[in-house]
Amino acid sequence: MKRAVRVGRVTIGGGAPISVQSMTTTKTSNVECTVSQIKQLEEAGCEIVRVAVQDEEDARAIGKIKERVSIPVVADIQFDYRLAILSVENGADKIRINPGNMNKERLKDVVRVAKEHGVPIRVGANVGSLKQRTSERWRDLAESALEEVRILEREGFYDIVVSVKSSNVLETIRANEYIAERVDYPIHLGVTEAGVAETAVVKSSIAIGYLLLKRIGDTIRVSMAGDPVREVIVGKKILISLGLREGLEVIACPTCGRAEIDVEELARKVENTLFHINRSLKVAVLGCIVNGIGEGKDADLGVAGLKDGVVIFVKGEIKERVPKRKVIDRLKFYIDQLLKEVE
Ligand code: SF4
Structure with a gap:
């Protein structure tokens, strides 16, 4: 040592x-x-x-x-x-x-x-x-x-x-x-x-x-x-x-022709809003629901794009559909819930 x-x-x-x-x-x-x-x-x-x-x-x-x-x-x-x-x-x-x-x-x-x-x-x-x-x-x-x-x-x-x-x-x-x-x-x-x-x-x-x-x-x-x-x-x-520190990890799909939302913009917004979280939490931002939820299954929390908004899922289970303007507020809500569960 x-x-x-x-x-x-x-x-x-x-x-x-x-x-x-x-x-x-x-x-x-x-x-x-x-x-x-x-x-x-x-x-x-x-x-x-x-x-x-x-x-x-x-x-x-x-x-x-x-x-x-x-x-x-x-x-x-x-x-x-x-x-x-x-x-x-x-x-x-x-x-x-x-x-x-x-x-x-x-x-x-x-x-x-x-x-x-x-x-x-x-x-x-x-x-x-x-x-x-x-x-x-x-x-x-x-x-x-x-x-x-x-x-x-x-x-x-x-x-x-x-x-x-x-x-x-x-x-x-x-x-x-x-x-x-x-x-x-x-x-x-x-x-x-x-x-x-x-x-x-x-x-x-x-x-x-x-x-x-x-x-x-x-x-x-x-x-x-x-x-x-x-x-x-x-x-x-x-x-x-490297697993040497707890903190938020935002994963995002690379997007393809199926993407319904601007994944990069939303992923950045999520990172900028939630970067202070110092517990191990994985948040997935995915362009579409077709493969999105499957791809984000190992995330604690995720968002997948729809034509008219997004769907939010927690540990692979769909929780609600929300308009894009409400995504960050709703994510904060679910993150608070997850953090309370961990504590
Ligand atoms: S989640 Fe949807 S938009 Fe993103 S790469 Fe996969 S299929 Fe394409």
Whole structure:
């Protein structure tokens, strides 16, 4: 079993549930914007949030941000040891640093302050930070991350989370397998610079999914260009698909010439309205009744299109016909009933 590391009220490793992380895109010292984005992330299910610390103003803002949000805040620092210390002193629940870029004496100061405050440190490597490159880049990544770990261990610091990231799926997988065999610190998983939309979803799902199925990885971040809320939603869906988290799963038929309703539109509406449900529930949205109910039989709840509305079924049994405009309200009603039954 991996060691456990406490990040504020969230535990990473030690058998704790896999947590979903994201990173804000705002200037951290703009407290209003940063708090507003963190709240959106939190509402979407983000459990740990990282903020970029580029100057003293950013580091000092962490205290003010933490007064107004309830999830742990991680400070992301590139080189400056003073910003690392200032972030911890201002309440950062974890810091991400690059010890290899810090003078040994300065690093000692960072480690001392982190120990005093009980704050863990995330270290690691990504392709951008590699100093040495051989033909086996995944090994370079892994070795570089392990070297960062050793630097902290030499300072007597073991409250560590480690990550190795590449934009390449196979490199990410191999590098993480390599470090998982060599250290028992919790691992932060992700594909870095994964890309936009579908590309990022596919790469992250393969790499994170594969590694989690091999029981490698303790916290995840799906990296996507654009609104970070989508990172959180995709991260949660990966965990739900792997059976590592309870939550709503919306299945939808691919549609064909028999479809009587706009399946994609309705499925999106269902997801957007019910995404907050954190119990295992499968809702099927199907284009027609001809094959629909049969296809959706393993769903808890389903909707199948009719010429003049939809039919709603619960565990394969037809409950009622409703006009399209009432679908969401009626689904909510049946979901409430199902949730009460589960409780
Ligand atoms: S449920 Fe109906 S509309 Fe959807 S794919 Fe099957 S037959 Fe086609």
